[in-house]
Amino acid sequence: MAHPHHVRTAERNGESMAVDPRESAGRLLRDLRTRVEGLTEREARRRLEVHGPNELPRHRARQWPAALLRQFTHPLALLLWVAAALAWIAGTRELAWAIVAVIVLNAVLAFWQEEQAEQAVESLGEYLPQHCRVRRDGHARSVLVTELVPGDVLLLDEGDRVPADARLLSGAVEIDASALTGESSPVERAADLPDTALRRLDSAVLVFSGTVCTGGAAEAVVHATGRHTELGRIAALSVRVRIAESPLERQVRRVAWLIAAVAVAVAVAFLPLGVLAGLSWAQAFLFAIGLIVANVPEGLLPTITLALAAGVRGMARRGALVKRLSAVETLGSTTVICTDKTGTLTRNVMRVVEARDGAGEKTSPGFKFATALASCATADERTSSGDPMELALLDFARSSGVSVDAETRDQERVRLFRFDPHFKRMTTVDPSPSGFVAHVKGAPEEVLARCTSTLPARGGTQPLTGAARAALAGVVDDMADRGLRVLAVAKRDFTALPDDRGTAESELCLLGLVGLIDPPRPEVAEAVSACHSAGIRVHVVTGDNGRTAAAIARQVGIGADNVVDGPALDAMPEAELDGLLTSEQEIVFCRAAPESKLRIADALHHCGHVVAMTGDGVNDAPALRRADLGVAMGASGTDVAREAATIVLTDDNFATIVGGIEEGRRVYANVRKFIVYIFAHLTPEVLPFLLFALSGGVIPLPLTVLQILAIDLGTETLPALALGRERPEPGAMRQPPRERKQSVVTRRMLLRAWGIMGSVSAILALAAFFAVLIGGGWRPDTDIAADPGLHHVYLQATTATFLAIVFCQLGTAFASRTDHAALREIGLGTNRLLLAGCAFELLFAAAIVYLPPLQVVFGTAPPPSWVFAGMVLFPVLVWGADEFYRYRVRAGA
Incomplete structure (x- = not known):
């Protein structure tokens, strides 16, 4: 059939124009300057330089402006926006700008980490490059899909994904074209079918990149690769959808909304209570801001994303x-x-270890038996390509004196009825001196049911009686009980070509049984x-x-x-x-x-x-x-x-x-570990503000909002990330699977985070605050604002609170490393990333306390040296309290 608007291939100065793939196969081969034998390797390399690699235009999985915008609108970010607005209304513009800076910093950090996670997933394709089979220099060989070029002769088989747009030269295949057409039913494509379709996609002689060969086998010549394929054109116009959130991320997002709702509700509830307790409206707003900021675990979502990507x-x-x-x-x-x-x-490395003749007796295979094994196959022993079982049968036939060249065998073969999982057998029809011979191999129960005679090693053909059939079934069971995979091999001679599979596989003569072993x-x-x-x-x-x-x-x-x-x-x-x-x-x-x-x-x-x-x-x-x-x-x-x-x-x-x-359990357990670690610091951050509000401002604010931000974004982040790399806890693979509906945050986690580690940290932090404040001369009836001499003492006291929380973080970090086991079981120094994170945490805290520019920003002043003597015990006390709790849980289990 002639088609309008077709053009011939013309290559000039490294450029090429498309051919009309629907013209006759001979003309297409001429226009593509190729042959049925395929291109030469030298010509293929040249064309690869001209046309480029056979790959689709790459699109980012998401549009970065929208992805970045989402980081500014997730629930925890919205909570901080509320805090910034309150700070602006209260007149503390510097604090408002600081909170906005935190939102921006956190959004950029989260966006960057998600980008890293996405790249980690996308890069996995490099571990498993896709191959396809082509004929080059007259020989079949496997090449990378990306190295396919126009003019290559493609060899398609059942299960292959079509790697480029091609025109069939011989054979017939069934194609799942749903990726392009949306139609789920397979369609037939054959080289000898008439091409009367109106659309190129419906052509009976064309196959397209991205479709799947669900049956049959064929040869085709490639006429378009990469962005020039039908799929490539669609890909160039389309935008991939964003990867959906995982169930874990959805759970954490729900937790974030819960935190946001609780924080806002508590702030709104305590705002009038603080005023009634004697706070000014400015102080009450400051309290609400602090309560909101203290409840926001800013690094939670990006940390989870990075942990999953690391997994x-x-x-x-x-x-x-x-x-x-x-x-x-x-x-x-x-x-x-x-x-x-x-x-x-x-191992999928088969070898024949036992052979039986048609009567079920152990024997060496005769000529007809070995010929059937060599003929009824599609594998190629020379190139070691094909099914491992067939390769083992070919090796066994060769050792028995029958060796068949695979290319000659396939060319001379008259019919091939491929192995069908429903029929559990395979049949070939080959030429013979008397006409044709059908060779059949498959599951013994299927082949024996179609046999009417047997061929013992000695003697001629014998009818297959009921007793003989039962004896053979017993032999098969005995071989199978010893872990052998048993195949029955049979044949039937024809003077005329059998019409269909049913005829070819009827009235067979059993040649024998083979037992193969594939060791575990x-x-x-x-x-x-x-x-x-x-x-x-x-x-x-x-x-x-x-x-x-x-x-x-x-x-x-x-x-x-x-x-x-x-x-x-x-x-x-x-x-x-x-x-x-x-x-x-x-x-x-x-x-x-x-x-x-x-x-x-x-x-x-x-x-x-x-x-x-x-x-x-x-x-x-x-x-x-x-x-x-x-x-x-x-x-x-x-x-x-x-x-x-x-x-x-x-x-x-x-x-x-x-x-x-095991890796999945490790990742999920580590997510819960750093959630415990992050949540443990909410209590010592919230309690100072509650104390300030409930005292009506009599007790000065033990911790400033900016110091909270320094904890949540500075000292807390790296240890949390390090916990995401923690090794599996001892006994992780001795625990039953978690229930499908189990929440990522459980009551036991909250008890450990808020009730044990958080409470101990809060008590120690407030103890440090009052020790410095009272030691400097403060009394409950003293107005710090009216006494300039106490201002420096107050700065030292809030700094002591900040440092106390930082030292307590060291204890919570090591306590969070295990959920049930004792720390000694996993070793104190086995997580080197955590050790590095803790070292950074101390250095960052020291910079905030001792560097003059940062002192101005965060309102810090170095506390008296005697404070540090007590603080060195804080990590041990926090860890010890949680260690004792876990010990009691293990003892009661």
Whole structure:
């Protein structure tokens, strides 16, 4: 079909014009100056320089002005705006400007930290570069997707994501084009279909970047890459939506609103009470400002964001690539893992260890048996590409004297019926001297059901009787009980080409059985034990034989208390499945169709479990999306599975999932640790203002608003960030998973923060204040404002309060390092970042107290030297009080 407005490719001075991809394949190849054999490596490198890398235009995930504006409007910032307005109304303009400066500083800091977090997530793509298969110099090879150029001959297979816009040259594929068209049903694309579509997107011979090959295989020539693709044009016009807040961030935001509401309510309530108690309106406003500022944990939100981003980086180092910050916290609450067997629990390095003939007797494979193994395959032993099981079968066939060149085999093959998870078998139709021969391999129960005869090692073909069928089933069970993966191999000769798969796979002759072993990964048993200690159950969902899967499961410590095969699962009512999954059993779901994973994930989710589901195939994508955490295999998985998953394992290792759970628990625990640390300082900051208000101004204000800001933004921030890097607490993986609805802030945390560490800190701070003030000659009936001699004493006293809170912060920092365990169990100096943060805290406080310019700003004066003799004990007293409380909790547990 001719199409208007098509143009030929013309490359001049490094520039190129688009071709018409809907013209005939021969003309397109000519216009692209390429051949069916593909480009040469030299030409591909040249075109890469001309056209640039095959990648989409990069857009920032969010627009920075809006993101920065949000930092000025979150609840804690709004609370500070109220305080600044009150300060302005009260006539203390300097304080108002200082609070505004704090809002700006905090907003810029939070924005910068969120940018760092986003970059941490975006950079994860570099850990897992995407590859595609092309033909260059006449040979198939794998190249980076970014190195694909116009004119490359692309080799597409089931599960591949189409890496560029291309025109089919041969073969047929089913394509999920929903990324471009919004239509969920797959569409057929074939090189020999007529192209009568009105739109290019509907063309029967074109495939587009970003779509997914859900079935079939084809060759295609690339005609557009990068920003010149249909997806690239859409990306250039679109703006990506902002990444949603994680559940943890939403919880903290709700807590922030609660803090804001309480602070405003208390300030409004105490404003008239302060006036009635004898304060002037100016003093009452000052009190309200101080109360609001003291209640604002300014560094809370950015600290949480940075902690989650650090968790993502930590998991990347373990081999788990997290695509969303929220997954870090979700990992910590996982209650059930549904795992594949092959490659996840095992090494995915198969080898044949046993062969049986058609009668079930141990033997070396004959010529026909070995030929069937070599022919019924798509793997290439020369390049070690393909399914590990097929590579093992090819190696076994070669050792038996039959070696087949993969390229010749594939070219001569007449029909290929790929492995289907529903049929659990694969068939090829190959030429033979008498016509054609169908070679079949697959699950023994599926292949044996289609066999009518057998071929023993000695003798001719024999009919498959009921007794022989039962004996063979016993042999299969015995091999599976020993942890072997068993495959049946059969054949059938044809004089004419079989019409369909059903014909090709009927009236077969059983050639024999092969037993392969894929040994468990050595680290998996320890990981499973850690799951059990952590209260996490592990189910196995596999397409393999139940006996084999159960044997491997038991070898690594998974209970395998119940083995449910695919048909039984499909027939099981919902209530029965729910009851099975909520029992204490660990279950092996065998011969399960990919859809079974989705049903299992739905049932577990309905029962209130937090589910991590592994998968690697195209059909696993729905289950990976449905699970709380979809875990895809990075080394062996398909692009579709990796796209659907939340987490990608670069090593396909079950132990990495468990490491990720430990990391998730660590991050969530650390968030709660620095929340305790930050909240512990609210009490000593609020109590001085309450004392000032309730005394009607008789007791001078023990702490100024600017000194509070110095604590919250200066001395407090770095230790809080350091607590976000704390190592896992001893016993973290021996605790049951946290409940899904558990709040990030609990009553016990508030008791520790406000009731224990906060109260002790407040008492010690006020003790330091009164010790300096009374030691300098102040009495309750003394008016400091009327006595110039006491002004310096008052500055020393407020400075003593400030320093006392700083010294108490050291104690709360070390006490907050653990939730239950004693400090000695984790070591005093194991968190070097915290030690550095505490050192900075002391230096910053010293600068405020001793540097004259800062003395003017913060209203400080060096207190008497004897004050420091008592303050060195403050950290120990605060830590000791919390340590005693945790000891009592452990003793009562």
